[in-house]
Amino acid sequence: MRVVFMGTPEFSVPTLTEIVSSGHEVVAVYTRAPKPAGRGQAERKSPVHEAAEAFGIPVFTPKSLKGEAEQAQFASLDADVAVVVAYGLLLPKPILDAPADGCLNLHGSLLPRWRGAAPIQRAIMAGDAQTGIVVMRMDEGLDTGPMGPTEIIPIGKDMTAGELHDQMMRLGADLMGRALAALERGSLDFTVQPETGITYAQKIDKAEARLDFSKSADAVHSTIRGLSPFPGAWFELELAGKPVRIKALRSTPVDGNAAPGTLIGPDLTIACGSGAVRLTQVQREGKGAMDAVTFLRGAGALPERVS
Structure with a gap:
């Protein structure tokens, strides 16, 4: 033809x-x-x-x-x-x-x-x-x-x-x-x-990429998956006294009960409106994608919550 x-x-x-x-x-x-x-x-x-x-x-x-x-x-x-x-x-x-x-x-x-x-x-x-x-x-x-x-x-x-x-x-x-x-x-x-x-299926708006941890863990997890790898769902984490944008590329819903945005435990587990998400792959601005363990090794002390 x-x-x-x-x-x-x-x-x-x-x-x-x-x-x-x-x-x-x-x-x-x-x-x-x-x-x-x-x-x-x-x-x-x-x-x-x-x-x-x-x-x-x-x-x-x-x-x-x-x-x-x-x-x-x-x-x-x-x-x-x-x-x-x-x-x-x-x-x-x-x-x-x-x-x-x-x-x-x-x-x-x-x-x-x-x-x-x-x-x-x-x-x-x-x-x-x-x-x-x-x-x-x-x-x-x-x-x-x-x-x-x-x-x-x-x-x-x-x-x-x-x-x-x-x-x-x-x-x-x-x-x-x-x-x-x-x-x-x-x-x-x-x-x-x-x-x-x-x-x-409206075009993805930049404002949608910022994670809202007041939503359920399943909803946050779905947003992370739906925007990975591009444009990447993100949040801010204060490191060394400065807010740093972090993209969440992979996650898994887990049990958790704390105020939304609270970091739970020693890993990258963040409380949501119901439940929590554990981030397993992230990307710090200006850096490449990395697993959570590698990120935590170089991040230093973490704050109590994300924004």
Whole structure:
């Protein structure tokens, strides 16, 4: 099939690789434009951009797809289908309608739960026991299109967003590969999304990353998991007379009964509104991630509570 691939981050690369290795003709790749990064602020190409160049595929990086020139260029590719995986730009109706078989999107949730920008993080932060990944035929709504092949993914009680991301990245590539094979055979079926159970995965706000220990230990644990490794849930700890920001990357709920924010015992166990969480991996600002034992060895005397 003639395929246009649209994606940007590392999450998208395995799907592009799967499509190429399956023998489809990827006639073009659309990705976000290079951005300044690092100390020197040199422009850095997206992971998808680099992968496409390695495959010898033409790359387009428009800032928008709303203009007539961009839409005409897209239509001229005469694609059978467009595959969209974390692209990052809105697709207007002329783009959605251009490929003969429409645009297929890989979405990281069990729709209609967690439509929107941050489905992986929101599912974990909400304490969901399972999520999934689905191939959806795109329409003009926000993740409202009919659903095709779906994989259900259990969320382990200690699974982080990073771990779920990597699992979805692998499963999603295989799922999209199977979906394209079915489309080529004329046997790819879709189901309209239910009208009940709709939730929205809003983009993570920076203010949400500060831990609120007045919540239950389970809620704090879910926030830590859902924001690990990025952006990282954090709190402040006074060390050597100065407040230091500490990211909590891994934790486990434990028994505890003290005022929220109180440090309990010799390890990094912090009392919550009910119960407590024991931090097992943290990251001090300006430092790399480390286990709690290593952190405590270099931290010196700890205060009675965190903030």
